[in-house]
Every structure is written in structure tokens, then in C-alpha cells.
Amino acid sequence: MSDKTTSIEQIVGALADGMTIGIGGWATRRKPMALVRAIARSALRDLTVVSYGGPDVGILAAAGKLRRLVFGFVSLDHIPLDPHFRAARQAGLPVWELDEGMLHWGLRAAAMRLPFLPTRAGLGTDIARQPEFRTITSPYDDAEALLAMPAIHLDAALLHVHRADRAGNTLTLSPDPFFDALMARAARQVFVTTEQLVDTAALDMQANARCNLFERALVTGVALAPYGAHPTSAAPDYQLDLPYLKTYAAAAADPASWHAYRSRFIDVSSEDYLCAVGGASSVHAQPVPAY
Numbered sequence: 001m002s003d004k005t006t007s008i009e010q011i012v013g014a015l016a017d018g019m020t021i022g023i024g025g026w027a028t029r030r031k032p033m034a035l036v037r038a039i040a041r042s043a044l045r046d047l048t049v050v051s052y053g054g055p056d057v058g059i060l061a062a063a064g065k066l067r068r069l070v071f072g073f074v075s076l077d078h079i080p081l082d083p084h085f086r087a088a089r090q091a092g093l094p095v096w097e098l099d100e101g102m103l104h105w106g107l108r109a110a111a112m113r114l115p116f117l118p119t120r121a122g123l124g125t126d127i128a129r130q131p132e133f134r135t136i137t138s139p140y141d142d143a144e145a146l147l148a149m150p151a152i153h154l155d156a157a158l159l160h161v162h163r164a165d166r167a168g169n170t171l172t173l174s175p176d177p178f179f180d181a182l183m184a185r186a187a188r189q190v191f192v193t194t195e196q197l198v199d200t201a202a203l204d205m206q207a208n209a210r211c212n213l214f215e216r217a218l219v220t221g222v223a224l225a226p227y228g229a230h231p232t233s234a235a236p237d238y239q240l241d242l243p244y245l246k247t248y249a250a251a252a253a254d255p256a257s258w259h260a261y262r263s264r265f266i267d268v269s270s271e272d273y274l275c276a277v278g279g280a281s282s283v284h285a286q287p288v289p290a291y
Contacts, residue, residue, distance in 0.1 A: 002167065003166045003167070004166060004167060004168045004216075004219055004220065004221050004222050005166050005197065005221070005222055005223070005224075006191075006221035006222065006223050007223050008034055008035055008038045008193065008223050008225060008270075009038065010221070010223075011035060011038075011158075011191045011193075011221055011223055012035070012038045012039055012042050012044070014156075014189070014191070014220075014221070015039070015044055015156060016044075016155075017044060017045050017046050017047075018046045018047070018048075018067070019047055019048070019155040019156060020047075020048040020049075020050065020153065020154055020155045020156075021047055021048070021049055021050070021154065021155060021156050021157070021158060022049075022050040022051070022107070022152075022154040022156070022157040022158070022183040022186065022187055023036070023049060023050070023051040023053075023056045023057075023157075023158050024157060024158065024159035024160065024179070024180040024183050025052070025054065025056070025159075025160060025178075025180070025229070025232060026052045026054075026176060026178045026179075027052060027053070027054040027073070027075045027076065027077050027232075028054050028055070028075075028076055028077045028078075028231075028232045028233060028240045028245065029054075029174065029176055029178075029229075029232055029233050029235075029240070030160050030161075030172070030174060030176075030180070030229050030232060030233065030234055031054050031055065031056045031160065031229055031232040032056070032158045032159060032160040032193050032225075032228060032229065033055065033056065033059075033160075033228060033229055033230060033231065033232060034193055034225040034227075034228035034229075034270060034273075035158050035160075035191070035193055035223075035225070035228070036055075036056045036059055036060060036158075037059065037265075037266050037273070039060060039063075039065060040059050040060060040063040040065065040262075040266050041266060041267055044065060045064070045065060045067075046067040047060070047065050047066055047067060048066075048067055048068040048069070048070065049066055049068075049069050049070070049071075050070040050071070050103075050107075050152055050154060050183075051069070051070075051071055051074075052071070052072050052073060052100070052103065052178070052179065053069075053071050053072075053073060053074035053075070053082065053085065054074070054075065054076060054077075054082065054232060055076065055082065055084075055231065055232065055245070055248055057069060057071065057074045057082060057084075057085050058074065058076075058082040058083070058084030058085045058248070058252075059084065059266070061084055061085055061087075061088035061093060062084040062087070062088065062251075062252070062258055062262075063262075063266075066088070066093060067094070068093075068094045068095065068096065069085075069093060069094070069095045069096070070095070070096045070098065070103070070152065071095065071096075071097065071098065071103070072098050072099065072100035072102075072103040072104075073100065076245050076248075076249065077240070077289070077291060078242055078245070078289070079245060079246070079249050082249070083249050083252035084248075084249075084251075084252045084258075086252075087252055096130065096132060097127065097130075098122075098127065099121045099122050099125075099127060101119070101121045102119065102121050102122050102127070102147075102149050103152070103179075104179060104182070105117045105119050105121070105149040106149050106150060106151060106152035107152050107179055107182040107183060107186045108182050109149065109150070109151035109152070110151040110152050110153045110154070110182075110185070110186035111181075111182045111185035111186045112185075114151060115150065115151055116134075116136075116148040116149055116150045116151060117148075117149050117151075118136055118138075118146040118147070118148060118149070119146060119147050119149050120146060120147070121147065121149075122147050122149075123145075123146075123147050128147055132150060133147060133148065133149075133150075134147075134148045135147055135148065136148045151186075152186060153186060153187075153188075154183065154186050154187035154188065155187070155188055155189065156187055156188065156189045156190070156191060156220075157180075157183040157184050157186070157187035157189070157190045157191070158191050158193075159180050159183065159184065159190065159191070159192050159193075160192070160193050160194070160195075160225070160228055160229045160234065161192055161193070161194050161195070162174070162194065162195050162196070162211075162234060162237060163194060163195065163196050163198055163202070163203060164192055164194035164196075164197055164198070164222045165197070165198060165199060165200040165202075165203060165222075166197070166200075166222065167200065167216050168192070168216035168217075168218075168219030168222055169200060169203055169205065169212065169216045170192055170194065170212060170213070170214070170216075170219070170222075171203055171208050171211040171212060172211055172213050173211055173236060173237075174233070174234070174235045174236065175235075177213055180213055180214070181213040181214045184213070184214035184218050184219075185214065185218065187218075189220040190214070190218050190219050190220050191219075191220055191221050191222075191223070192219055192221070192222045192223070193222075193223050193224075193225035193228040194222060194223070194224060194225065194228075195225070195226055195227075195228065195229075195234055195237050196224075196226070197222070197224045225270070227270075227274055227280065227283055230244075230274075230277065230283055231244040231245050231248065231277070233289075235288075238283050238284055238286065239286040239287060239288055239289060240286065240289055241277065241282075241283065241286050242286070242289065244277055247261070248261065248265075264276055265277070
């Protein structure tokens with residue numbers, strides 16, 4: 001089997017201006033934040049990001065990396081609306097706003113190599129008035145009018161997992177994998193960061209097959225990134241860091257606050273980032289959140 005190990009810097013180097021990039025995870029859970037911060041530091045620009053958004057979207061919006069956003073929501077869970085996203089949206093960031101189920105269906109259509117999937121979601125709402133949508137009539141006796149949700153194809157998917165080997169086999173151990181598998185199958189390239197890089201035998205695939213969400217053949221590269229989801233959770237390894245998320249949200253207050261935040265938490269190495277958030281002991285001390 002080929003060795004697919006790489007680095008965060010090499011993953012960012014494989015991306016290009018103007019790409020459509022899917023970012024896995026869900027709001028404050030399993031976001032590939034080490035990769036997101038690396039993109040924020042990079043010269044990349046004009047990205048279309050597809051996400052069930054959290055601080056990934058907020059950071060890239062604040063850093064000026066987005067040309068367009070395709071999203072079902074952008075939330076920090078305990079902070080209902082990411083304030084960096086709010087500021088970018090109010091400043092005119094182009095978006096394609098979708099119902100959560102419609103975004104799911106668009107990714108699934110791309111994963112299934114279909115041009116669209118029919119749905120009732122969105123009918124009767126202003127979402128369906130957006131120019132990307134068409135309606136379709138059921139060919140069966142019901143003749144029901146349905147919305148045709150177009151496939152959402154990705155140039156690259158960025159995902160964070162708990163364990164991986166050098167061949168691209170992965171384990172996602174949290175109970176909420178949601179749509180990472182669909183993003184992997186909807187993308188031309190799949191880049192994974194992992195909490196731990198282990199030997200294949202240590203994955204114990206026979207016992208953990210349900211945690212292997214997508215085939216190794218889909219994976220383009222795997223980079224070791226301990227605490228790479230912080231400040232979002234990578235449960236059961238660690239929980240979301242609510243005190244840090246409050247610091248992040250407060251940085252949207254004005255340009256000076258963002259500059260100070262960026263200097264402390266983004267324009268630094270992974271080691272310095274971990275020190276800045278209080279070290280590994282602080283990350284592991286965060287309690288299980290109540291949603």
C-alpha cells in the first residue's frame with residue numbers, strides 16, 4: 001500500500017485559488033481547524049467553501065479567503081451565530097444558503113454521481129427562489145412537484161479524524177460522524193488530519209469497521225495533527241473549548257481585536273498555538289458540554 005502521509009503545509013500547497021472546498025465536521029465538532037488556520041495564513045484566495053459551518057467559516061471569512069460560501073448554518077452551538085461570519089455576511093459575502101437537509105442532499109447527489117436528487121425540502125420557502133434551483137415533476141401517478149437539489153461537487157474535502165494509518169485508513173470515533181463520508185465521496189481530492197497516526201493493526205478494523213467512514217482509496221493525503229480540531233471537539237479525545245470560543249467570538253468586535261487574535265492564535269506554529277490555548281492539560285480539562 002502507498003504511503004499517503006504528508007504535512008499540513010503540503011496539503012495547503014496542493015490547494016489552489018478559486019477551488020471549491022468542503023470542510024467536514026459540524027459546527028463545533030471535528031472541524032479540521034489546524035488546516036483552517038494554515039489556510040488563513042496562506043496566500044490562497046477566492047475559495048468557495050461548503051460547510052455545516054463553525055469557526056472554520058468564521059476564520060476564513062475574517063481572513064478574507066472566501067469568494068462564496070455554501071452553508072446550512074454557521075454556528076458555535078453555545079454562541080448561536082458565529083460573529084465573524086455575521087460581519088462578513090453583512091459586508092456582502094456572497095452565499096448560497098440552504099436548508100440543512102438540502103445541503104445533505106446536494107453532497108449525496110455528488111457522492112452518488114447524480115446531477116441532482118429530488119426533495120420536498122425548501123418548497124414553499126424563499127430558499128427555493130434562488131436561481132440555482134429547478135423543480136421536477138414526479139414521473140409516477142402522483143405527479144408531485146419536487147425541488148431538484150443539484151449535486152455539490154468539491155475540488156477537495158478537508159476532514160479531521162481520530163486515528164489513521166499511512167495508507168489512508170481512518171477511524172472517526174465520535175458518535176456524530178454526520179456528513180464527512182459524503183464530502184469524501186463528493187470530492188476529487190480528500191485531505192485528512194488525524195489526532196494519532198498509527199500502524200494499520202492498531203486500527204483493529206474488524207472491531208472498528210463502523211468507524212471507518214470512507215475507503216482509503218478516496219484519501220489523497222494524511223497529516224498528523226494532534227489537537228487539530230481545537231477549539232472544536234474531537235470527542236472522545238477532548239471536548240470543545242467554550243472559554244476559547246468566547247475569546248474567538250470577542251475578536252469580532254473590531255479590527256484591532258481581530259489583529260490581536262490573529263497574531264496570537266493563527267500566525268503561529270502548531271506548538272505555539274497549543275501553548276497559547278493553555279497547553280494539552282487545558283484542552284483535556286474541558287468538560288463534556290451540554291447542548
